[in-house]
Amino acid sequence: MHVQEWLDSVPAVAVYALVGLVIGLESLGIPLPGEIVLVSAALMSSQHTGIDPFVLGACATAGAVIGDSIGYAIGRKGGRPLLAWLGRKFPRHFGEAHVATAERSFEKWGMWAVFFGRFIALLRIFAGPLAGVLRMPYWKFLIANVLGGVLWAGGTTAVVYYVGMVAEDWLKRFSWVALAAAIVVGLGSFVVMKRRSQRKESTDQAPEAEPVGADQA
DSSP states (O other), X not given: OOHHHHHTTXXXXXXXXXXXXXXXXXXXXXXXXXXHHHHHHHHHHTTTSSOOHHHHHHHHHHHHHHHHHHHHHHHHHHHHHHHHHHHHHOHHHHOHHHHHHHHHHHHHHTHHHHHHHTTSHHHHHHHHHHHHHTTXXXXXXXXXXXXXXXXXXXXXXXXXXXXXXXXXXXXHHHHHHHHHHHHHHHHHHHHHHHXXXXXXXXXXXXXXXXXXXXXXX
16 A cells, blocks of 8 residues: 555554654664655645644654664664674665765764765664764764754655645646636637538538539530
């Protein structure tokens, strides 16, 4: 079943909890489709399904910040052996090449890698655990974590919600425009067909008059 269809079948409270949980687990380091779930829920909130976009954004933000913090604690305690174990269990996401790419980003950008990593699928999974493994000072991590979580979760919710509202309003207007256009096209087609029919009748009557003139001659 499509994600949005499934979310539409459960109560609003369950949607809030599910969004926060999935994003939290993804931020913790478990490969889950947090962004897809958030976008689907935000789109639902724009369709008057009883989902409050402010509550949704708050739950998504909380999940992102808390999940990243737990991931940081796990990474700090587990260290390099943890990355090696994840690489064996999830080679598609935690393979050596992916870990190396994430490490280079952290070495180059530091705490900004945590902030901008929230907007990149690969770094969104890595940010918390890898920051802990690399022993980034927690206060730096927390600042980047909170700012990135608020901007990503809240921003994504707001953008998708308002885009959904505008699209819905546009579609409503388009339905009236389409109806008017259909009426105009229908009337135009009727006029054109009627004129063609009249011309055909005139053309059919003209040959019938010729033999009469010939006999008189």
